[in-house]
Structure formats: structure tokens, C-alpha cells
Amino acid sequence: MDMGTVPLSHYLFLSATLFVIGVTGVLIRRNAIVVFMSIEIMLNAVNISLIAFDRYMNLHDGQIFSFMVMCVAAAEVSVGLAIIISVFRNKPTINLDEFNIMKS
Amino acid sequence: MELLIFYPLASLCVLFALGVVINKSPVGSAMSLIAMMLGLAGIFVLLQAHFIAILQIIIYAGAIMVLFMFVIMLLNLKDKGEDKNWLSRDKNLLLTVLSGFLVAGVLYKIIEITSSIEFNSPALLPETFGTVRQVGTILFTEFVLPFEVASILLLVAMIGAVVLAKSKVD
Amino acid sequence: MLLKLTGLVPLYPLIGCIINGFFGLRIGKNAVGLIAAGSVGLSFLTTLFIFVGLVMTPAEERVFEQVLFTWMAAGDFTAEFGFQVDPLSMIMMLFVTGVGFLIHVYSIGYMHEEYSFYRFFSYMNLFMFSMLLLVMGNNFLLMFIGWEGVGCCSYFLIGYYFEKKSACDAGTKAFVMNRVGDFAFLLAVMYIFYIFGSIDFTTVFHAAPEKLIYDGEVVTIITMLLFVGACGKSAQIPLYTWLPDAMEGPTPVSALIHAATMVTAGVYMVVRCNALFALAPLSMSTVAFIGAGTAVFAATIGMTQFDIKRVLAYSTVSQIGYMFIAAGVGAYTAAIFHMVTHAFFKACLFLGSGSVIHGLHGEQDMRKMGDLKGHMPITFVTFFISTLAIAGIFPLAGFFSKDEILYHALMDGNVILWGMGVTGALLTAFYMFRLVFMTFFGESRVDPDVHPHESPKVMTMPLVILAGLAFFGGALGIPLFHGWHILHNWLEPVFHFDLASALDHSAHMLHEQGRHAPPWSHLLLPEGDHNIWVEIALMLLSLSIAVAGIFGAYMCYIKKPNLPDSLIEGQWGYELVKNKYEVDEFYDDYFVKPTVEGSLLLWKECDAKGIDGAVNGTAQTLGWLSNLARTFQSGFVRNYALLMVVGFIGLLIISI
Numbered sequence: 029m030d031m032g033t034v035p036l037s038h039y040l041f042l043s044a045t046l047f048v049i050g051v052t053g054v055l056i057r058r059n060a061i062v063v064f065m066s067i068e069i070m071l072n073a074v075n076i077s078l079i080a081f082d083r084y085m086n087l088h089d090g091q092i093f094s095f096m097v098m099c100v101a102a103a104e105v106s107v108g109l110a111i112i113i114s115v116f117r118n119k120p121t122i123n124l125d126e127f128n129i130m131k132s
Numbered sequence: 133m134e135l136l137i138f139y140p141l142a143s144l145c146v147l148f149a150l151g152v153v154i155n156k157s158p159v160g161s162a163m164s165l166i167a168m169m170l171g172l173a174g175i176f177v178l179l180q181a182h183f184i185a186i187l188q189i190i191i192y193a194g195a196i197m198v199l200f201m202f203v204i205m206l207l208n209l210k211d212k213g214e215d216k217n218w219l220s221r222d223k224n225l226l227l228t229v230l231s232g233f234l235v236a237g238v239l240y241k242i243i244e245i246t247s248s249i250e251f252n253s254p255a256l257l258p259e260t261f262g263t264v265r266q267v268g269t270i271l272f273t274e275f276v277l278p279f280e281v282a283s284i285l286l287l288v289a290m291i292g293a294v295v296l297a298k299s300k301v302d
Numbered sequence: 303m304l305l306k307l308t309g310l311v312p313l314y315p316l317i318g319c320i321i322n323g324f325f326g327l328r329i330g331k332n333a334v335g336l337i338a339a340g341s342v343g344l345s346f347l348t349t350l351f352i353f354v355g356l357v358m359t360p361a362e363e364r365v366f367e368q369v370l371f372t373w374m375a376a377g378d379f380t381a382e383f384g385f386q387v388d389p390l391s392m393i394m395m396l397f398v399t400g401v402g403f404l405i406h407v408y409s410i411g412y413m414h415e416e417y418s419f420y421r422f423f424s425y426m427n428l429f430m431f432s433m434l435l436l437v438m439g440n441n442f443l444l445m446f447i448g449w450e451g452v453g454c455c456s457y458f459l460i461g462y463y464f465e466k467k468s469a470c471d472a473g474t475k476a477f478v479m480n481r482v483g484d485f486a487f488l489l490a491v492m493y494i495f496y497i498f499g500s501i502d503f504t505t506v507f508h509a510a511p512e513k514l515i516y517d518g519e520v521v522t523i524i525t526m527l528l529f530v531g532a533c534g535k536s537a538q539i540p541l542y543t544w545l546p547d548a549m550e551g552p553t554p555v556s557a558l559i560h561a562a563t564m565v566t567a568g569v570y571m572v573v574r575c576n577a578l579f580a581l582a583p584l585s586m587s588t589v590a591f592i593g594a595g596t597a598v599f600a601a602t603i604g605m606t607q608f609d610i611k612r613v614l615a616y617s618t619v620s621q622i623g624y625m626f627i628a629a630g631v632g633a634y635t636a637a638i639f640h641m642v643t644h645a646f647f648k649a650c651l652f653l654g655s656g657s658v659i660h661g662l663h664g665e666q667d668m669r670k671m672g673d674l675k676g677h678m679p680i681t682f683v684t685f686f687i688s689t690l691a692i693a694g695i696f697p698l699a700g701f702f703s704k705d706e707i708l709y710h711a712l713m714d715g716n717v718i719l720w721g722m723g724v725t726g727a728l729l730t731a732f733y734m735f736r737l738v739f740m741t742f743f744g745e746s747r748v749d750p751d752v753h754p755h756e757s758p759k760v761m762t763m764p765l766v767i768l769a770g771l772a773f774f775g776g777a778l779g780i781p782l783f784h785g786w787h788i789l790h791n792w793l794e795p796v797f798h799f800d801l802a803s804a805l806d807h808s809a810h811m812l813h814e815q816g817r818h819a820p821p822w823s824h825l826l827l828p829e830g831d832h833n834i835w836v837e838i839a840l841m842l843l844s845l846s847i848a849v850a851g852i853f854g855a856y857m858c859y860i861k862k863p864n865l866p867d868s869l870i871e872g873q874w875g876y877e878l879v880k881n882k883y884e885v886d887e888f889y890d891d892y893f894v895k896p897t898v899e900g901s902l903l904l905w906k907e908c909d910a911k912g913i914d915g916a917v918n919g920t921a922q923t924l925g926w927l928s929n930l931a932r933t934f935q936s937g938f939v940r941n942y943a944l945l946m947v948v949g950f951i952g953l954l955i956i957s958i
Contacts, residue, residue, distance in 0.1 A: 034138045037247030039179070042142045044239035046149050048232055053153035055228040055944055061158045061204060065165050068196070069149050072172055075184075083179040086257055091267055092275050094184050098191050099282045103289030105196050109203045110296035116207055117299070231947050238954045 039080035046073035058123050060112050064105065071101050137178055145171040158204050162197060169193045181262040304355030305366045308385045311348050311395065312434040314341040319427035326420020335410035338423035342406050342430055346399035349392075356392055361795060364389055365504070367440055378499060386440035386503060390796045393638060393789075394437035394570055397645050401562045402430050404764035408653050409554040411760035412660060422462060422552070429455035433563050437570060442491045442501040445571070449487065449535065452564045453480040459559065460551040472547040479544040483534015490527035497524075507577040511804035515811050516581050517820075525578055525585035528571065529592075536568030536622050538596045543886050545619055549611040553656030556611060561618050561652050562645040569625045569641055573634045580632070580799045581808075590630025590711075594722040597623030599883075601729035605736070606880040608668050610655045613737050617692070618648060620726060624707055627723060633710035634797045635790045640707060642789075643699035643775045647688040650768035654685035657757040657765065658741060665752065668737065673746040677754040680762045682742050684769035689738050691772040693731035694848045696841070699775030705844050709837060724847060731851025739859040 046069055053066030075094045082090035148171065151164035169192045176185035260266045271279055318341030326334050356364055369384035387395075406426060413422055432451025439445040454477070461473030491501060497513055497520065498506050514521040532538070537545040548560050559565070572579060572589065579586055597620045604616035621644050628637035659666055661678055675682040691700035704727060712720040748754060756762070778789045812818065878884065 034134050034178075035247065037243055038138070038142075039175075040243040040246070041240070042145070042175075044236065044243060045146055047239065048236040049146070049149040049153060051235055051947060052228060052232040055231070055940060055947065057153065058940070059158055061200065062152070062155075062161050065152050065161055065200065068165060068192075069152060069168070072169065072192070075188075076172065076175060079176055079179050079181045079184060082181065083257070086261070088261075088266070088270050091181055091184055091262065092271060092278075094181075095187065095267075095271070096278055096282055098187060099286065102191060102196055103285050105199060106293040107289050107296065109199060110293040113203065113207070113297045228944060231944070231951060234951050235947065238951065 036080060036084045040077060043073045043077035043080070046070075046076070060123075064108055064112075068101065068105070071097055134178065138175070141171050141174050141178070144168075145175070159201075162200050162204060165200075166193050166197050169197070179262075180257060183262060183264050183267045304351050304358075305387060306368065307348050307352055307355075308366070308368045308387055308438070309370060311345050311352070311399070312431050312438065314344045314348070315427040315430035315434070317341060319424050319431060322420050322427060323424035326424060331414070331419050334420045334423050338427055339403065339406035339410060341427060342399060342403045345430070345434070346396075346403045349395045349399045352387060353392055353396060356387060356389070364795060367504070369440070373443075379495065381441060381443045381501065383444060384440040385438040387438070388796055389792050390570075390574065390638070391437050393642065393793070395434065397642050398430070398433055398437060398563050401645050401649050401768070402433075402558060404767055405554050405558045405562075405649060405653065408557075408656070408761050408764040409552075411758050412554055412656055413552065418462075422459070425455055425458045425462070426554075426558070429459065429559060429564075433567070436567055440503055442494065442503070442506075445574075446484075446487065446491060449531075449567060449571075450484065452559070452567060453477060453484070453535070456480070456548070456559050456564055459555040460548045462551055462555065466550070469550040472544070472550040476544040476548050479541050480534050483531045483541055486527045486534070487531025490524050490531065493520075493524050493527070503574070507575075510577045510581060511800070511807045514578070514581050514808075516805055516808035517583055518581075518808070521578060521582045522584050525575070525582040526588065528575060528578070529585060529589055532568030532572050532626075533592070534568075535571075536565045536626075537619050538568075538592055538623060538626060539599065540885075542596065542600070542619050543882075543889060546612050546615040546882070549609070549615050553611070553652060553659060556615070557649045557652035557656070560615065561648040565618060565622055566625070566641050566645070569622065569629060569637055572626070572629045573637055576629075576634055576797055577799060579629075580801070581804060586630050586632065588630070590627050590716070590719055593623040593626025593628075593630055594719050594726070595623070596620065597627065597726040598722050598729070601726050601733065602879055603882050605729060605733040606876065609666050610658065610668050610671075610737065610741065611652075611666060613668075613733060614648070614651055614655060617651075617730065617734065620730060621648070621692070624704065624723065624726070627711055627719060628707040631710050631714040631716065631719065633707065633714075635787075635793050636703065636706040636710055638793060639778060639789050640703035642778065643691070643703040643772070646768055646775050647691040647698075647700060647772040650684055650688040650765060650772055651692070653761070653765055653768065654681050654688065657681040657761055658685075658754075660757055660761070661754045662748065662752055665749070668740045670747050670749060671741045672744045672748065673742070674748075674754055675742040678756045680756060681765065684762075684765040685742070686738060687769045688772050689734045691775075692734055693852060694727055694844055696845055697776055699772050699778075701841075701844070701848075702776040702778075705841055708844060709840050712836075712840065724844070727844060728847050728851045731848040732855050735852045735855035736859055739855055743860060 050066045050068075050070030050073060053069065054063050057063055057066065075097055078090035078094045078097070082088065145168050148164045148168035152161045152168065155161040155164060169188060173185045173188040173193070176182075176188060318337050321337055322334050329337075356366070359366075366387040367384055368387075369382045371383050373381045373383045375381075406423075409422070409426065413419055416422060429452060432448045432455055434448070436445055436448025436452060439448060457473045457477040460476055461470045463469045494506060495501050498509055500506060510521075514524075530541075534541040545560055545565070549556055551559075579589070600616045600619035600623065604613050604620065607613045607616065621640070625637045625640050625644070628634070628640060657678065658671070658674065658681060661674075661681070662671065665671065687698070691698040694701045694704045708720055708723045708727070711723055881887075
């Protein structure tokens, strides 16, 4: 029955909302770790969108792409956190506002 | 029936995502994030993508978030994370919120346009859609090159992480 | 076959110029002098060979063209680099190289103590090259190159003593005044090209009767413009004031450039274009009257000057006026004749004055000279012979040439012209002998510690040769006896002009235009017979006038030395004449000062404020903008992220 089906646009709305929340988090928060987590939110939002399209069009490409996204996210998180750790050694803070050595 | 599952799950995800952004302490943010990912796994199952759902839990909630927790604990950030009233001291807050709304508006507009086309009814799916066997077959036949490249990427990331985080004491 | 040597004639001085210019300091003064004078001497020798070759060809075919290469071919316009040897250019080449050679030899002695010896000779050779291009060119453009070249070398040589400001100013003045004339000349050449489609002499002059209406606006404009150019180069009114100032240059320069060759280029040009001038009677009258006016005007100024070289300069201006009188009445042979004899005696006079100056160690003021004839005998004798020539005493050269000009002026029906010419002759005799008497006779007013002495042989030899030419040069044109006028017979083919057919063509063209041809039949009256008795009467008249002038000078400067002062006493005109009628001051006020003021204005307003302001303003604006852009580099990561998002939104909006 039609009443029980969720239209595609709902899934896309969900994806967009999560994405915007992620962007806002990146821009607002000053804690580097929390910024990272916001980035993870964004990536997940994209994943939803990919899988939703796959479901509604009977494709398999989106799932593979989503797999790759997860892979990249893992790599990125590990390297990023390593950077934060090494920066933390120089200056014992993770407040982004205090990293302004590149100021012209 | 689907609707009954979808809406609660979706709102939980959004709530927990907001929690990540708003939470004062990083540990709280990490916990919220884990909860959101579990919710997302549920949605993936709803979308008949079983393999991806399992991967989500294993990789994201299982490995990545644990890594996050390790680093938070390691850096002992509980107290040094933020000052209490970061909301009021942030010069860019207004601008950021505005741009956030703007991005949201634009994206909604996009989706509105696309939703006017048909796709509101899901296609008929074969039985094997989204199973491990299906996805695996495709991964090793059509997309074997990206698969291999991804493995190299992970290797490189691993080496990079080790090199970067190594203590320079010598 | 000998005529094929034509290309070599300008080549020798050019080589001499280059060698002396680049290596002059290294090869020593003797070598420099040898190369310079030797190259001109070689030119003269080659010219003699060419002359022989030309004499051997029959009279009707004496036009030889040698085109070296085609210089430019652009659309309809072609200009060749070619030489034309015909009787007229032959005469010019002969006396330019001959007198030039003598002056070069003289300069070796005169310039001996100069440090920049080589620079002088380099410029002199360059001048010879340009002058030869001028007289040998076969089209207007090549003549113009020579024209400009001699103007340029004149500037170099007048400003030779460049440490003296007056010399530099004189050089600039000469060049700028020449430029005014050159501008008119160029306009004329362009107009000629527009009408004829070619600037080749043979083409233009043959086609002239068919393309130009007799006494029409076109031909009058062209010839007037050409004449203005000639005025600039030959120092006629109103473009003459540069010549007296040009005496700042060394004396051999004055002799060569400002007496014998460059200043006669204008006359050569007018004579060369006789086919055009013959079609424009208005221009011819203008030429004649300006020539006559200048002759008298300059003679009056010459009477009051005390600098020996200035007197000679004004004398040159005056004598060239005579040449223009001749050209203006159609007596082209007389003009060329006077040009040749003038070259001889004026060069001798200038070199002689140089010898006097050299002997007095730099003194040029005649009031400090006197009784030099005992100290400098050779200079005195040659100088005296040349003065007799210029005054027009029989049987020296000047007598015949001047007399012929006056005769033709009278025969043309122009009594005013003849009267002015006779007045000029009287004044010429007077002031030239004033010069001789003040310098060589009377009591010595020389500075006590200056010991005058005769000049070395290298300087006196050319003087002797030139004096001899001045003495016997009249043989070129003895009138009265039919067939004895060598120059006339020689030059006749060049000046042959068929007036009747030209008038026919003009009438035809006017009919085509729907206009009516005015009655020209009076122009076709046959010329009266060469009346011997009129000629003899005129000769006696000129002789007596010359003697009267000499007598007047004798009275003023030998017998009663106080006479000039008592005559001048109270005469208001004297100061005016002595100040050269204040023409220089007039030009200064009305032409030079406004130009200078205008340039200063342009500099201050347009250049300093406008252009510099724009450039500096741009730089300042850019600096301000980049300061503004600097605020983006805050160093805050989050600001960068914000900017990224803003950019992304912008892109989205644009794409939607």
C-alpha cells in the first residue's frame, strides 16, 4: 500500500538536515575534536543520500560508493587525529582560535 | 509500516546530531555521535542496504569513534575543551547561523525540485539486493580497482598516522 | 663606360667618415687628415673621370642614370637609390668636390691644435657625402636625404666647440630654422607625388606640362613650398638669421658649408625644378623679389658689422640673393655661373679670414686689426684678389657672373629688380673693401702682445689655388661673342623648356575643366636679339658702380678715418641696422618664447600632473586594495572555513 511508503524526498531532506548541522558545527565550534566530529556527521549525511537513491532506482553503485566514503573517512580520521596530537605537543591547547601563526 | 519506523529514527538522528554540535564537553559530543550513527544504521536497514548497515556499525561506531575516545582521553580534554560561554564571545556566530540557514534553504530547494520528478515509489527490488554476497560480487568484479586503491589509501594513512604521532624524542 | 664610376663618388667620403669616426683617436692626426682630405681628393679625381666620360657623349644624350637599388616599394610608391649625372649635376659635383678638397687640405693646418681633430674630419666627410647625395640624387627623396644630411652636419659642425653655450645655441638655431624650410619642402614633395604618382626627376619634369596648368593654383603652391624650403637652406628672408650665428663654428666649416656648398643647395633645387617653376610665373616673381630684397637687406647689415666673419656671412646671404634673382627671371645659367664663381671667391675669402684669425691667435674683431699686409703677404694678395672678384671688377670672375644676372634682370623687363641689384652691387663693393682696408691697411690697431704671422703652406696653398680660380673663373661665361659662353652651351639641354606646347596643354586642361584660358599669347613673343650695345653699356655701368663703392670705402677708411663716425653721428637708423634690424629679437618674442612657454605648460600640466598622476594613482589604488585584501589572511582556520562555505553558497546560487 502507498500509505506505508516513504517518499524519496523525505530521505533527502534528512540527508540535507544532517549535512547542514555538520556545516554549522564546523563553523561554530572551536574545539578541534568536535570539528572533526561534525565532519563525520557530514559524511554520514552523504551516505544516507547515496543509499536512498540506490534503493529507489535499483542500482548498486551508491552502495559501493558509500563503502569507499567510509574507507576514506577512516583514513582521514586517523591522520587528522595524529596531526592534532602532534600539534598538541607544541602548544597544549586545541582551541582553534589560538592557532594563528599563519596570520599575515 | 515503514513510515512508523522511519520518522522516529530520523528525528532521533537529527537530535543526536544537534547534540554533537551543542554539547559542551567533547566526550558528550562523542557519545551523541555514536548514538546518531546507530540510528543511521537503522535507516540503512530500512533502505534494504544490509551490508552497509553492518559496516556502519563496525567501522564507524566501532573503530572510528573508539579512536576519537582514545584521543579525547589521551589529551585529557575534559576541562580544557571550551570556555563556558563560547556562544556569546564568538564574533562569527550570527554569520555562521545565517549561512547555515542559507545552505539549508538551498539544499531544500534542490530536493523540492527533484522530488517533483517521480521516484516517490520505490522500485521493485530483487531478493538479493543489498546482501553481502551481492555487494561483494560487484566490489570484486566491477569496482575492483577502486577497491585496491582504497586499500593502498588505508595503508598510506596508517603509515602517515604513525609517523605524525610519533614522539620526536631521540 | 667611365660614367659607371658614379657610385664611387659619394662612397669615398663615407668611408673616410667611418674610418675617422671610429678609429680617429688611435691613428693619429696625420693619418686622420690624410684619410679625410684624401677621400675627398679621390672623389674629385673620380668626378673628373666622369666629366670626361660625359663630355665624350653627344650633347643630346648627356643624361646618365645609375640606380643602385630600389629603396622602397610600397603600393604605388617606389623610391630608388639612384644617381643622375647630367650637365647640371656635373657642374655641382665638380665644384663641390674640388672646393671641398681644397678646404679639407686647409683644415689640416687650421685645426692642427684641436684635440677632437678626428671628430671634425669625420663630420666634414659626412657632410661631403650628404652634399653629394643631394646633387647626384635622381629623385626628390634622395635629394631630401642629402638635404637633411647637410643640415644635420651643419648642426654638428657649428656646435663643434660644444663647450661654448653660444656655439650650441647657434647650432640648434640653424637646425630648427632649416627644419621649418624642410617641412615646406616635404609638403611639396608629397604634393608632387600626389599629382604625378612618382618622385623621379625625369618622370616629373617630363610630365609637368601635361599635368600642371600654367599659372594654376596647384603648381603655384608646389613651387612656393619648394621655395620656402630653399629659403631655409639658403638663408633668405625670412629664414636667414641662422647664418650669421653659424659663424660660431670653425672657419673651414664656414667656408665649406656656409659659403660654397650647403647654402647653395637651395639654388640648386630651384634650378633643378625649373620645369615646375617655368609653369608658375607668380612663384618666379616671388623668388626674384625675395632674392633682391635679401641682397640689399643683408648688404646694409654687412656695412655695420665689425666681426670679420659676420661681414662675410652677410655677404654670403646677399650673394645668394643674387642667385635667386637670376633664377627668378629665368636666367638659370647665370644663377649657376654666379654660384660657381661665388664658391671660388667666397671660399677664398673665408679661408683668408681664417688665416688672419689664425695669425692673430683668435682675434676676430676688425677694430683690433690693421696694417696686416706686411705681416701676411700671401693671405693679403689672395684676399685682395677675391675681394676684387666679389666687387665685380673686370676681368675677374665676379664681374662676368654678376653682370650677367643684372643683364637678364633688365632684359626681363623688371627695372625694379635691376635697380635693387645695382644698389646691392654698390653696397657690396663698399663693405667688402671696408673689410679689406680695415684689416690690411691703415694703422695697426692690433693688440701689442699679439704678433701676427703668416700661415703655414698647407693653409696658403688652397688660398692661392682658389684665388687663381677666382681670377680666371670668368672664362666660363664670356658673353658678347656667340658661342664663347661655355657654361651656357653646356647647361642648355637641362633648361630647355617648350613654353608653347606647355601653354597648349594648359589650355586643353582648362577646357576640360570647363574654364576659360586667359590670353597667353604675349608670353610667346620671340626673345629680342642679344643686343651687344646694351650689354656693353651695362658692363660699363656695373664697373663704374663698383669703382664708386671702392672709392667710397677708400675715403672712409684710409683717407679720412673720422668720416664714418661723423656720418653716423645722430643717425637713428644706424643702431637699428647694426642690431641687424632686431629681427632676431622679433623672432624670439613671437615664435620662440610662445613655443617654450607652451612646452613648459604641457610639461607641468599634462606630463607631471596628468600622466604621472595616473600612473602613481594606479599604484596607490592597488596598494590600498591589497591592504584591504590583507585582512582576509587572518590565520584563523574557522574564518577560512566560513569563507569556503560562503563561496559554496554563492556558486550554488549562481548555478540555480
